[in-house]
Amino acid sequence: MKPFTFDTAHSIVFGAGVSGRIGELALQRLCGPASGEAASDGANARVLLVTDQGVVAAHLLDPALRSLRAAGLATEVFDGVVADPPEAVVLAAVAQARAMRATAVIGFGGGSPMDTAKLVALLARTGAALGDIYGVGKAVGPRLPLMLVPTTAGTGSEVTPVAVVTTGAREKQGVVSPLLLPDVALLDPELTYGLPHHVTAATGVDAMVHAIEAHESLNPNNNPLSRLLAREALRLLGDGIRSAVREGTHPEARCQMMLGAMLAGQAFANSPVAAVHALAYPVGAHFHVAHGLSNALVLPHVLRFNCETDGGAYAGVAPALFPFLAGTPASRRGLALADALAHLIEEIGLPTRLRDVAAGNGNRAGREVLPGLARDAMKQTRLLVNNPRPLSEADALGIYEAAW
Numbered sequence: 439m440k441p442f443t444f445d446t447a448h449s450i451v452f453g454a455g456v457s458g459r460i461g462e463l464a465l466q467r468l469c470g471p472a473s474g475e476a477a478s479d480g481a482n483a484r485v486l487l488v489t490d491q492g493v494v495a496a497h498l499l500d501p502a503l504r505s506l507r508a509a510g511l512a513t514e515v516f517d518g519v520v521a522d523p524p525e526a527v528v529l530a531a532v533a534q535a536r537a538m539r540a541t542a543v544i545g546f547g548g549g550s551p552m553d554t555a556k557l558v559a560l561l562a563r564t565g566a567a568l569g570d571i572y573g574v575g576k577a578v579g580p581r582l583p584l585m586l587v588p589t590t591a592g593t594g595s596e597v598t599p600v601a602v603v604t605t606g607a608r609e610k611q612g613v614v615s616p617l618l619l620p621d622v623a624l625l626d627p628e629l630t631y632g633l634p635h636h637v638t639a640a641t642g643v644d645a646m647v648h649a650i651e652a653h654e655s656l657n658p659n660n661n662p663l664s665r666l667l668a669r670e671a672l673r674l675l676g677d678g679i680r681s682a683v684r685e686g687t688h689p690e691a692r693c694q695m696m697l698g699a700m701l702a703g704q705a706f707a708n709s710p711v712a713a714v715h716a717l718a719y720p721v722g723a724h725f726h727v728a729h730g731l732s733n734a735l736v737l738p739h740v741l742r743f744n745c746e747t748d749g750g751a752y753a754g755v756a757p758a759l760f761p762f763l764a765g766t767p768a769s770r771r772g773l774a775l776a777d778a779l780a781h782l783i784e785e786i787g788l789p790t791r792l793r794d795v796a797a798g799n800g801n802r803a804g805r806e807v808l809p810g811l812a813r814d815a816m817k818q819t820r821l822l823v824n825n826p827r828p829l830s831e832a833d834a835l836g837i838y839e840a841a842w
């Protein structure tokens with residue numbers, strides 16, 4: 439067996455309604471002596487809670503703020519995060535943290551607020567410049583004590599060492615460092631009850647892609663723990679997604695989605711994703727569609743491409759997501775998985791063709807944009823090296839043509 443490393447959040451707290459205890463947990467885990475603070479009664483603690491307007495409008499914050507203040511923690515809110523956060527937003531949040539001399543940071547929302555909070559915890563403490571820490575292992579600590587509270591079930595950011603920032607009109611960069619793993623990941627499925635059905639669907643597919651790509655990743659650190667977690671993630675996500683989309687307050691389905699997304703996050707945090715994400719990033723950037731939907735649009739086509747040279751690809755992972763595929767011969771399971779996913783994506787109400795998003799949402803692009811997308815996808819070498827099959831620019835264009 440190959441040696442491997444597996445990192446995750448220091449502590450994971452999961453349960454329906456558990457965010458009502460956020461004040462008590464923050465006091466114990468972010469303000470005690472373990473966090474480097476002399477006082478453990480919260481008297482000197484100043485918490486910055488990082489979130490976005492959608493989370494505020496959904497009234498998810500009020501109980502959390504009451505709980506934090508009841509625990510005696512002075513708390514300020516930064517609610518200026520936007521989806522796919524640009525550098526300017528991260529810097530504005532860092533400035534607020536510095537101005538209030540924050541002693542701890544809480545990220546509360548989807549991947550966008552959680553990623554922003556990770557960078558705030560790091561930059562507010564060290565004074566480093568954001569531009570200097572893009573890439574793998576460039577960040578230097580220490581960081582402020584950090585808690586992450588997801589309100590979508592998709593990115594798994596609460597357990598990944600990654601923060602993604604939009605750096606130009608159409609480019610994203612990642613900061614990758616174990617320093618970004620939080621002290622506490624607090625998972626309360628009730629926070630997702632009001633998530634709109636299209637966000638539930640898109641973020642749920644994002645989580646599935648994390649698990650599928652982690653399981654098959656060519657990364658040298660692909661490991662048995664990640665594969666085990668990926669299969670369990672897919673079992674939970676496959677079981678829960680239709681009910682969660684249809685009936686947002688379905689307690690069991692929301693638990694399955696939130697736990698499944700977190701397990702998928704743990705899997706890909708230690709066995710990184712590949713070509714589906716590499717080809718999804720340009721789609722999101724050019725057509726301004728959500729991360730999960732970008733993944734859904736290219737997913738079946740990348741899987742079919744990967745199966746062309748290896749009929750047995752995905753044979754181990756397919757039945758975890760779709761138990762009926764256990765009866766399909768291993769040599770045909772990968773293609774059957776691609777077909778079943780295409781069907782599921784349509785069933786949960788997501789657009790299925792690139793041309794659907796290229797022509798809507800304020801966009802007017804025709805298929806002449808596809809070579810530009812293929813060129814941009816090739817910049818994601820960090821991800822492409824993990825793909826089970828080598829992929830050229832011509833291959834990327836072929837996949838976009840198939841997805842158009």
Ligand SMILES: NC(=O)c1ccc[n+]([C@@H]2O[C@H](COP(=O)([O-])OP(=O)(O)OC[C@H]3O[C@@H](n4cnc5c(N)ncnc54)[C@H](O)[C@@H]3O)[C@@H](O)[C@H]2O)c1
Pocket residue numbers: 490491492493496498520521522523547548549550551553589590592593594595598599600601602629630631632633634637641728729730
């Ligand atoms: N760090 C990582 O490991 C990682 C992994 C994948 C993606 N990402 C990044 O995460 C971001 C995407 O995150 P996301 O898909 O969670 O979306 P998001 O955080 O951008 O949120 C999407 C929308 O949903 C709303 N929302 C969130 N929770 C809600 C709730 N409970 N009820 C109602 N509305 C709610 C938000 O206000 C927002 O409008 C992208 O920037 C992507 O690059 C990070």
Ligand SMILES: [Fe+2]
Pocket residue numbers: 593644645648715729
């Ligand atoms: Fe993703």
